[in-house]
Amino acid sequence: MKVGILGSGMVGQTLAAKLVERGQDVMVSARSPEKVAAWAAGAGVKVGSLSETAAHGAIVINATKGEASVEALRAAGEANLAGKILVDIANPLDFSRGMPPTLWVSNTDSLGEQIQQAFPQAKVVKALNTLNAGLMVEPGKLAGGDHTIFVSGNDPAAKAEVSRLLGEWFGWRDIIDLGDITTARGTESLLPVWIRLMMAFGHANFQFKIVR
Amino acid sequence: MKVGILGSGMVGQTLAAKLVERGQDVMVSARSPEKVAAWAAGAGVKVGSLSETAAHGAIVINATKGEASVEALRAAGEANLAGKILVDIANPLDFSRGMPPTLWVSNTDSLGEQIQQAFPQAKVVKALNTLNAGLMVEPGKLAGGDHTIFVSGNDPAAKAEVSRLLGEWFGWRDIIDLGDITTARGTESLLPVWIRLMMAFGHANFQFKIVR
Numbered sequence: 001m002k003v004g005i006l007g008s009g010m011v012g013q014t015l016a017a018k019l020v021e022r023g024q025d026v027m028v029s030a031r032s033p034e035k036v037a038a039w040a041a042g043a044g045v046k047v048g049s050l051s052e053t054a055a056h057g058a059i060v061i062n063a064t065k066g067e068a069s070v071e072a073l074r075a076a077g078e079a080n081l082a083g084k085i086l087v088d089i090a091n092p093l094d095f096s097r098g099m100p101p102t103l104w105v106s107n108t109d110s111l112g113e114q115i116q117q118a119f120p121q122a123k124v125v126k127a128l129n130t131l132n133a134g135l136m137v138e139p140g141k142l143a144g145g146d147h148t149i150f151v152s153g154n155d156p157a158a159k160a161e162v163s164r165l166l167g168e169w170f171g172w173r174d175i176i177d178l179g180d181i182t183t184a185r186g187t188e189s190l191l192p193v194w195i196r197l198m199m200a201f202g203h204a205n206f207q208f209k210i211v212r
Numbered sequence: 213m214k215v216g217i218l219g220s221g222m223v224g225q226t227l228a229a230k231l232v233e234r235g236q237d238v239m240v241s242a243r244s245p246e247k248v249a250a251w252a253a254g255a256g257v258k259v260g261s262l263s264e265t266a267a268h269g270a271i272v273i274n275a276t277k278g279e280a281s282v283e284a285l286r287a288a289g290e291a292n293l294a295g296k297i298l299v300d301i302a303n304p305l306d307f308s309r310g311m312p313p314t315l316w317v318s319n320t321d322s323l324g325e326q327i328q329q330a331f332p333q334a335k336v337v338k339a340l341n342t343l344n345a346g347l348m349v350e351p352g353k354l355a356g357g358d359h360t361i362f363v364s365g366n367d368p369a370a371k372a373e374v375s376r377l378l379g380e381w382f383g384w385r386d387i388i389d390l391g392d393i394t395t396a397r398g399t400e401s402l403l404p405v406w407i408r409l410m411m412a413f414g415h416a417n418f419q420f421k422i423v424r
Contacts, residue, residue, distance in 0.1 A: 106319050107404065147423045150405075178408050186405035192319065193362075193398035196390050197422060206424035210409060211359045212417065 001025065001165075004057025006050060006072055008036045011089065011133040012063035017043045018137035022169050029053040029076075054080035059087065059165070060122075066090040066111050067104070070118050082121035085158045088112050088184075089128040089136075091191050100195045103188060112152060112184030123158035126184040127151045127166070130194065132204040137170050139207075147207035148174045152183040176210060213237065213377075216269025218262060218284055220248045223301065223345040224275035229255040230349035234381050241265040241288075266292035271299065271377070272334075278302040278323050279316070282330050294333035297370045300324050300396075301340040301348075303403050312407045315400060324364060324396030335370035338396040339363045339378065342406065344416040349382050351419075359419035360386045364395040388422060 001024050005012045008028040013036070019026045020043055027046035030036045040047045046056070054060050054076035064072040069090045073081065092111040093101040105111055112126035128136050128149060139145040149172060151159045159177055166172040178186055190208065198204050213236050217224045220240040225248070231238045232255055239258035242248045252259045258268070266272050266288035276284040281302045285293065304323040305313040317323060324338035340348050340361060351357040361384060363371045371389055378384040390398060402420065410416050 102319050106401075107314050143423045147421075176409070176412065178405075178412050183408045183412075186408040189318075189401045189404040192401040193390075196395045196398040197388070200388065200390050200395075201424065206422055209359075209421040209423045211355045211419045211421045212413065 002056055002058045003027075004053040004055070004060045005029070005063050006053055006060065006076055007063035007065070008040075008047070009063065009065070011136075012061075013039060013043075013045075014133035014137055015061060015063060016040075016045045019169060020044045024169070025056075027053045027056040029072075050076040051080055057084065059085045061087045062090050062115070064090060066092040067094070069111060070114060073115060073119060078119060078121065081119050084122060085155075085162060086115070086119065086122040086124050087128070087162055088115050088124055088126050091129050091188055093191065100192070100199065103191060106189060107185065110182070110184040110188045112181050112188070116154065116181045123153065123155040124181055125151055125153040125155075125158050125162045126181065126187060127162055130187050130190045131207050135205070135207055139173075140171050142205060142207055143209075145171055145173055147209040148176060150176050150178050150183075150187045152178050152181055152187060154180050174209070214268055214270045215239075216265040216267070216272045217241070217275050218265055218272065218288055219275035219277070220252075220259070221275065221277070223348075224273075225251060225255075225257075226345035226349055227273060227275060228252075228257045231381060232256045236381070237268075239265045239268040241284075262288040263292055269296065271297045273299045274302050274327070276302060278304040279306070281323065282326060285327060285331060290331060290333065293331050296334060297374060298327070298331065298334040298336050299340070299374055300327050300336055300338050303341050303400055305403065312404070312411065315403060318401060319397065322394070322396040322400050324393050324400070328366065328393045335365065335367040336393055337363055337365040337367075337370050337374045338393065338399060339374055342399050342402045343419050347417070347419055351385075352383050354417060354419055355421075357383055357385060359421040360388060362388050362390050362395075362399045364390050364393055364399060366392050386421070 094104040116124040306316040328336040
């Protein structure tokens with residue numbers, strides 16, 4: 001499958017490399033392509049502009065920083081996103097006051113909703129924003145994969161497809177469909193406790209499990 | 213141990229009844245004592261005013277509604293709380309716009325901090341605000357108790373004592389000390405996802421586990 005990953009930071013690179021390993025045709029966007037050229041060549045990942053990357057993907061993943069996401073998606077081009085699944089894994093984290101960051105939108109709104117509102121023709125599915133990148137692509141390396149992720153979105157078929165792909169690509173087994181895109185308020189609100197757990201543990205190799 | 217529970221709603225009653233079962237000397241506060249008299253007599257729980265209940269407790273539990281907590285604690289009396297552990301299990305839930313509720317304080321502040329600030333001589337420990345009352349007092353009835361709760365507070369000895377008591381009283385084994393009372397911003401932020409999970413499942417018999 002052709003996958004376009006907007007953003008080539010640590011999270012974007014981790015996703016891209018694993019998706020290539022799993023046989024997908026992956027392009028990442030980079031503002032300074034020369035900075036990721038060596039990595040991309042080694043990993044077998046294509047590199048393009050935001051709009052080239054969005055056009056490449058049959059499915060598009062937003063792995064840009066939350067504060068830059070809407071602007072990056074505008075540069076990616078509404079037409080390149082229209083009708084496609086857009087997996088939003090970003091978080092509205094504001095580090096301007098240091099650690100721990102706050103959320104610049106929360107409680108009565110979410111970044112997932114803002115993106116869906118700005119790009120009404122995209123099928124936004126909020127997912128994978130509640131754990132570190134290493135675990136996103138290899139859940140089995142912690143407790144045999146016995147932990148939980150979530151999907152939020154307005155299009156049931158898009159959520160089902162994302163859930164299927166997360167299982168096929170990475171081995172996810174426990175994926176809870178929380179409801180429409182407003183439920184991204186719930187999963188984005190996991191960040192304040194996730195960050196404090198990371199600070200308490202001194203590492204990010206942990207995960208939420210919903211026991212039921 | 214003498215335990216004062218402020219509030220005799222469902223959560224206060226559940227805690228009180230289990231604590232009596234576990235041999236504690238428990239008083240709950242009630243605005244209309246006649247409404248809880250029959251229950252209290254059956255459960256072996258004393259009933260008093262807010263100030264009588266706070267005075268009774270060697271340890272005090274805030275099980276009032278979040279929106280009424282600071283006012284209830286003022287009525288309980290600063291002197292009756294001074295030097296004592298005050299376990300705050302309330303959440304700042306605003307139901308005025310219907311379901312799901314929002315938080316009326318979040319992200320940059322928390323109810324736990326507001327209570328600690330209003331009652332600087334109390335040793336506030338935020339705990340048990342992340343799950344339903346039945347599981348608070350009997351974690352073993354879900355997955356053999358293999359799930360997680362949190363403590364937040366400025367006094368390490370108070371957090372250690374609360375953690376010990378939660379183990380002794382109810383059987384809690386996995387209790388994470390997140391840090392000072394500002395980390396209540398993290399656990400109170402679990403409510404937006406907890407509520408949406410409850411709405412998705414149609415029941416509240418689930419719990420967070422931090423897999424690590």
